[in-house]
Amino acid sequence: MEFLLEPFTYSYMVKAIWVSALVGATCAFLSSYLMLKGWSLMGDALAHAIIPGVALAYLLGLPYAAGAFFAGILAALSMNIVKRKTRLREDTVIGLVFTTFFAIGLLLVSINPTSVNIQGIILGNILAISNEDALQVVIISFICLLVLVLKWRDLMAVFFDENHARALGLSVQPLQILFFTLLSAATVAALQTVGACLVIAMVVTPGATAYILTDRFNRLIVIAVLLGSITSAVGAYTSFFLNANPGGLIVTLQTLLFIAAFFFAPRHGLWAKHRATKMILKGNSHG
Amino acid sequence: MDSLLAFFTEPLAHEFMQRALLMSVIIASVCSIFSCFLVLKGWSLMGDAVSHAVLPGLALAFVAGIPLAIGAFIAGLFCALATGYLKENSRVKEDAVMGIVFSGMFALGLVLITKIETDVHLLHVLFGNILGITQRDLIEAGIIALLCAVIMLVKRKDLMLYCFDPVHAGTIGLPVRLLHFGLLILLALTIVSALKAAGIILVVAMLIAPGAIGFLLARSFDHMLAIALAASLFSCISGTILSYHFDTATAPLIVVIQAFLFLLALLGTSLGTATRTIIKA
Amino acid sequence: MSKNSIQLENISVTYPNGHHALTGVTASIEAGSICGLVGVNGAGKSTLFKAIMGFVKPSTGRVTISGMAVKQALKQNLVCYVPQTEEVDWNFPVLVEDVVMMGRYGHMGFLRHPSKADHEAVTAALERTNMTEFRKRQIGELSGGQKKRVFVARALAQGGQIILLDEPFTGIDIKTEDALIILFRSLAAEGRLILVSTHNLGSVPSFCDDVMLINRTLLAHGPVETVFTQENLVKAFGGMLRHHQLVGADLHDDEDKRSITVLSDDERPLVFYGETGGQKITKHGNKE
Numbered sequence: 001m002e003f004l005l006e007p008f009t010y011s012y013m014v015k016a017i018w019v020s021a022l023v024g025a026t027c028a029f030l031s032s033y034l035m036l037k038g039w040s041l042m043g044d045a046l047a048h049a050i051i052p053g054v055a056l057a058y059l060l061g062l063p064y065a066a067g068a069f070f071a072g073i074l075a076a077l078s079m080n081i082v083k084r085k086t087r088l089r090e091d092t093v094i095g096l097v098f099t100t101f102f103a104i105g106l107l108l109v110s111i112n113p114t115s116v117n118i119q120g121i122i123l124g125n126i127l128a129i130s131n132e133d134a135l136q137v138v139i140i141s142f143i144c145l146l147v148l149v150l151k152w153r154d155l156m157a158v159f160f161d162e163n164h165a166r167a168l169g170l171s172v173q174p175l176q177i178l179f180f181t182l183l184s185a186a187t188v189a190a191l192q193t194v195g196a197c198l199v200i201a202m203v204v205t206p207g208a209t210a211y212i213l214t215d216r217f218n219r220l221i222v223i224a225v226l227l228g229s230i231t232s233a234v235g236a237y238t239s240f241f242l243n244a245n246p247g248g249l250i251v252t253l254q255t256l257l258f259i260a261a262f263f264f265a266p267r268h269g270l271w272a273k274h275r276a277t278k279m280i281l282k283g284n285s286h287g
Numbered sequence: 288m289d290s291l292l293a294f295f296t297e298p299l300a301h302e303f304m305q306r307a308l309l310m311s312v313i314i315a316s317v318c319s320i321f322s323c324f325l326v327l328k329g330w331s332l333m334g335d336a337v338s339h340a341v342l343p344g345l346a347l348a349f350v351a352g353i354p355l356a357i358g359a360f361i362a363g364l365f366c367a368l369a370t371g372y373l374k375e376n377s378r379v380k381e382d383a384v385m386g387i388v389f390s391g392m393f394a395l396g397l398v399l400i401t402k403i404e405t406d407v408h409l410l411h412v413l414f415g416n417i418l419g420i421t422q423r424d425l426i427e428a429g430i431i432a433l434l435c436a437v438i439m440l441v442k443r444k445d446l447m448l449y450c451f452d453p454v455h456a457g458t459i460g461l462p463v464r465l466l467h468f469g470l471l472i473l474l475a476l477t478i479v480s481a482l483k484a485a486g487i488i489l490v491v492a493m494l495i496a497p498g499a500i501g502f503l504l505a506r507s508f509d510h511m512l513a514i515a516l517a518a519s520l521f522s523c524i525s526g527t528i529l530s531y532h533f534d535t536a537t538a539p540l541i542v543v544i545q546a547f548l549f550l551l552a553l554l555g556t557s558l559g560t561a562t563r564t565i566i567k568a
Numbered sequence: 569m570s571k572n573s574i575q576l577e578n579i580s581v582t583y584p585n586g587h588h589a590l591t592g593v594t595a596s597i598e599a600g601s602i603c604g605l606v607g608v609n610g611a612g613k614s615t616l617f618k619a620i621m622g623f624v625k626p627s628t629g630r631v632t633i634s635g636m637a638v639k640q641a642l643k644q645n646l647v648c649y650v651p652q653t654e655e656v657d658w659n660f661p662v663l664v665e666d667v668v669m670m671g672r673y674g675h676m677g678f679l680r681h682p683s684k685a686d687h688e689a690v691t692a693a694l695e696r697t698n699m700t701e702f703r704k705r706q707i708g709e710l711s712g713g714q715k716k717r718v719f720v721a722r723a724l725a726q727g728g729q730i731i732l733l734d735e736p737f738t739g740i741d742i743k744t745e746d747a748l749i750i751l752f753r754s755l756a757a758e759g760r761l762i763l764v765s766t767h768n769l770g771s772v773p774s775f776c777d778d779v780m781l782i783n784r785t786l787l788a789h790g791p792v793e794t795v796f797t798q799e800n801l802v803k804a805f806g807g808m809l810r811h812h813q814l815v816g817a818d819l820h821d822d823e824d825k826r827s828i829t830v831l832s833d834d835e836r837p838l839v840f841y842g843e844t845g846g847q848k849i850t851k852h853g854n855k856e
């Protein structure tokens with residue numbers, strides 16, 4: 001028992017667990033929307049595209065969140081312009097822009113390698129997060145969660161049926177911009193816990209798992225948020241014992257839960273569907 | 288004039304630079320050919336997914352004592368197949384499934400690599416190490432890349448038809464499933480051949496940008512291939528030489544040069560349409 | 569040589585996501601005529617085409633093409649398919665002649681290097697569809713009707729005896745539609761089997777010999793005159809149709825009991841004229 005409680009005697013572990021859970025909840029909330037809309041890869045793209053901003057912020061000694069945010073907005077703008085100017089598919093445009101931004105970030109780092117811990121940015125280092133960075137993450141997450149809790153219905157209306165939302169008198173475009181702002185903010189926070197390469201899991205996997213488990217959107221959000229925060233906390237906690245990268249553990253856990261849901265979910269799981277088809281075929285042959 | 292010449296010849300005095308240059312030419316060729324198919328098929332992000340997913344393959348291959356390239360290949364292919372399977376059998380959208388699978392595999396690889404002592408250098412997998420490749424790497428990658436490039440060029444008409452209109456491809460008796468899985472296998476092979484030198488980041492970019500540049504400028508598929516190849520070769524060679532002189536990381540510089548070429552192409556085509564509309568008016 | 573035909577025996581199709589798109593379709597379609605495949609959006613028209621081409625595997629039943637299994641028929645280049653406009657990526661960097669040449673791939677060797685015969689077939693197909701002057705255009709630079717004709721030309725170049733056309737009339741003007749209909753008629757007269765799907769009722773009587781009404785299953789199949797009745801159509805289209813009936817009193821001042829029924833879902837309306845609006849079909853839509 002004492003052995004299991006040992007992580008809680010270290011303040012850096014307590015901090016890591018709490019911050020991870022908070023970020024996990026925020027990202028999972030957003031994931032409920034993201035994966036329904038087919039925008040999953042936006043999360044990945046944003047996470048990579050903010051790297052030059054982070055690198056520059058560290059170089060200049062600014063708060064990293066400010067740099068990240070600025071780069072994220074610049075990337076979103078570039079995608080928008082390229083998309084309007086060409087007939088390229090959306091995925092190509094996203095891929096093109098985020099790899100370029102990422103490369104610019106790495107180039108900046110390679111010019112001045114000492115000031116930035118690039119491995120930390122790409123793979124996350126929640127166990128070693130500084131107090132200032134932790135504070136930034138906590139503030140960002142709380143604001144995001146607050147806005148989401150207040151506005152989740154409006155966002156749902158917009159995501160489900162834009163025209164209907166318009167007819168209801170919701171202002172669609174500002175809500176969409178709000179969503180992307182929240183997404184970039186959550187990405188910036190997640191960068192600290194799981195790193196750029198794994199942010200996509202945080203903003204997709206919990207929502208997708210919940211989507212297999214339920215048909216009602218409000219339950220979907222609750223399940224996703226629970227999954228996101230619990231897996232993040234447990235991942236950070238077990239990294240103490242396993243001495244492995246916490247981001248990797250968090251995402252591995254989330255993926256395992258998704259696989260479990262995929263096979264064993266009560267109605268939409270593979271097993272349940274398999275049985276249902278069998279029943280129908282039996283019914284047909286009798287009838 | 289002499290100094291300009293020296294700008295190009297000086298790096299080549301070093302053996303490691305010769306190898307790096309040769310390697311970048313090989314990678315540029317095979318990736319640019321592939322990028323044309325990916326851009327047209329709407330699989331641009333498949334390159335992203337598969338190249339991240341090779342990580343656990345590298346770790347497990349090391350543990351099992353088999354060549355890392357084989358482990359990477361199997362893991363990459365597994366990612367592509369698992370994405371297809373999960374999408375077919377659940378109601379989750381394809382892009383979400385792809386994100387789940389590759390991030391899950393990358394995470395697993397990360398845990399494995401930090402847990403087990405391997406000689407897989409995480410930073411080398413991510414960023415590549417084009418200046419540190421050996422003769423053996425060069426030969427290995429060269430053989431795989433050549434194989435892929437030849438197959439893709441010889442079968443380009445079938446593959447293009449499959450990307451354009453799979454149903455028609457089926458009605459004239461082409462083996463559609465073989466083409467589908469063949470394309471995925473080639474993708475995994477291409478990535479494996481390029482990974483050691485180029486790293487995940489560069490591979491992803493090189494599997495998108497050349498095809499996108501070709502798409503902007505070409506009206507027929509063979510032109511698109513030629514333009515993509517030229518753009519990719521130019522960025523790889525100039526990127527390698529410039530990175531030597533300015534002492535920066537090679538892979539990111541190549542990506543930035545590619546992006547610059549894309550911008551030029553974009554400006555060129557928009558200017559072209561603008562002048563055409565002015566002439567018409 | 570036996571006549572070309574398509575035999576469908578108890579075809580059911582269930583998509584992997586669990587959606588039952590078609591159940592128990594049994595029908596036999598013979599060459600030399602134009603058969604219309606009529607149903608609402610989502611009725612399973614494209615699905616039936618895909619089943620005929622072996623592109624989706626039926627969960628029950630069997631497709632036979634000219635007495636052969638589907639695979640064998642495809643190997644012999646018997647079947648041509650003209651896709652729905654929405655299924656094509658019009659930004660693809662291919663020229664009109666490239667697309668038509670794709671019809672010849674099944675006749676070419678390993679490297680798909682076109683022979684003289686292939687070039688000739690492409691030229692002939694382009695001429696027959698009046699597309700010769702556009703052969704160097706990129707496919708995205710064409711009008712709606714021209715886009716359709718490229719793919720019909722591809723089917724001609726392919727030279728198959730069975731031509732499946734998925735919604736060839738959506739998004740084109742009446743003039744192009746009539747030109748296509750004339751082309752289909754001549755193809756059928758040459759002994760080919762033409763199966764055309766449409767959700768556009770008005771043009772069906774003007775060019776189809778037979779009609780299959782489907783809505784997730786086969787509702788009726790037979791000659792237009794007997795099957796294409798108001799009763800069957802209401803069954804197939806349910807509440808999806810706009811339905812205007814002008815009864816005797818609105819039409820004339822005399823004791824004539826006949827009425828006009830206009831059924832339309834979007835483009836050409838279908839007009840019935842008779843006492844119950846049931847039996848007589850005007851063999852034209854609103855062609856002015």
Ligand SMILES: Nc1ncnc2c1ncn2[C@@H]1O[C@H](COP(=O)(O)OP(=O)(O)O)[C@@H](O)[C@H]1O
Pocket residue numbers: 583584585587589607608609610611612613614615616
């Ligand atoms: N690949 C697919 N997976 C799942 N469902 C599909 C797929 N393709 C079509 N469907 C569904 O099958 C039904 C029939 O579709 P389709 O044959 O395209 O109709 P139609 O061509 O008559 O408009 C529709 O409800 C459609 O949503």
Ligand SMILES: [Mg+2]
Pocket residue numbers: 613614615652734
């Ligand atoms: Mg259809």
